[in-house]
Amino acid sequence: MAAGEKDVVAFGARRAHPALAPALDRAAYVGGLDGVSTLRGAEAIGEEPIGTMPHALMIVFGDQVEAWRAYDEVMPHGVPRVALVDTYFDEKVEAVRAAEAIGERLKAVRLDTPGSRRGSFPEIIREVRWELDLRGFNDVGIFVSGGLDEEAVRRLGDAGADGFGVGTYVSCAPAVDFALDIVEVEGRLAAKRGKLSGRKQVWRCHRCMVDVVHPYERAPPKCPTCNGEMKAALQPLINNGEIVGDLKPPREIREFALDQIRKIERL
Ligand SMILES: [Zn+2]
Numbered sequence: 001m002a003a004g005e006k007d008v009v010a011f012g013a014r015r016a017h018p019a020l021a022p023a024l025d026r027a028a029y030v031g032g033l034d035g036v037s038t039l040r041g042a043e044a045i046g047e048e049p050i051g052t053m054p055h056a057l058m059i060v061f062g063d064q065v066e067a068w069r070a071y072d073e074v075m076p077h078g079v080p081r082v083a084l085v086d087t088y089f090d091e092k093v094e095a096v097r098a099a100e101a102i103g104e105r106l107k108a109v110r111l112d113t114p115g116s117r118r119g120s121f122p123e124i125i126r127e128v129r130w131e132l133d134l135r136g137f138n139d140v141g142i143f144v145s146g147g148l149d150e151e152a153v154r155r156l157g158d159a160g161a162d163g164f165g166v167g168t169y170v171s172c173a174p175a176v177d178f179a180l181d182i183v184e185v186e187g188r189l190a191a192k193r194g195k196l197s198g199r200k201q202v203w204r205c206h207r208c209m210v211d212v213v214h215p216y217e218r219a220p221p222k223c224p225t226c227n228g229e230m231k232a233a234l235q236p237l238i239n240n241g242e243i244v245g246d247l248k249p250p251r252e253i254r255e256f257a258l259d260q261i262r263k264i265e266r267l
Helices: 021-030 039-045 055-061 064-074 091-105 121-134 150-159 250-266
Strands: 007-010 081-084 106-111 141-145 163-166 200-205 210-215
Touching: 007 021, 021 039, 021 250, 039 250, 055 064, 055 081, 064 081, 064 091, 081 091, 091 106, 091 121, 106 121, 121 141, 121 150, 150 163
Parallel strands: 007 163, 081 106, 106 141, 141 163
Antiparallel strands: 200 210
């Protein structure tokens, strides 16, 4: 959680059906999120799971400081110490107490404040940042979670949050409507009404992020924007039930996705 670099972790699959969770976590990860919090999801992407303590820990201990200290004592060395600081008291009071209890091993505090108690969440984040900095805990990051959508991530990031746990808005994301249609049968043009007949290729200029759809057999077009080379975006992955394409590891797919997002942001 370095300054200027925001982490977004998928908490969504924790709410999903167990059979769906690994696929959901994988999709969230290749879509650009930084990590996943379920064991099976992490297994599916070949990475270590990322998570923080639950409120249950503080409730079972009945005392935040004892709970944070116990976590620090028993968790393996490489696990970042992220203390949940909104269980019973005010966030800034608990954040300072956590920093004083764990010291320089504390990587971040997590605010998971329920909506009913938030008031202005950006203001709470600014306040926590101020109180931590004033006491010399400048390296302690602020991780936020609870009902965050993409707009909240932007707003809270501007207020000083360094990391985000996103749950429901990943596991119950709005549907992207799409359909698969037969458009050609062994060379014979065939499409139902409302659909375009014939196999097609999507040509993409990776510099301008411009797509052009042409009949499959037609020669590659030039980019209508920069007149540069366009590449075929559709590549066969399965043929007659056999995997024929190059199935890249999730980390590599994620890099590709992020690279494209960066290009779109620059346009
Ligand atoms: Zn171009």
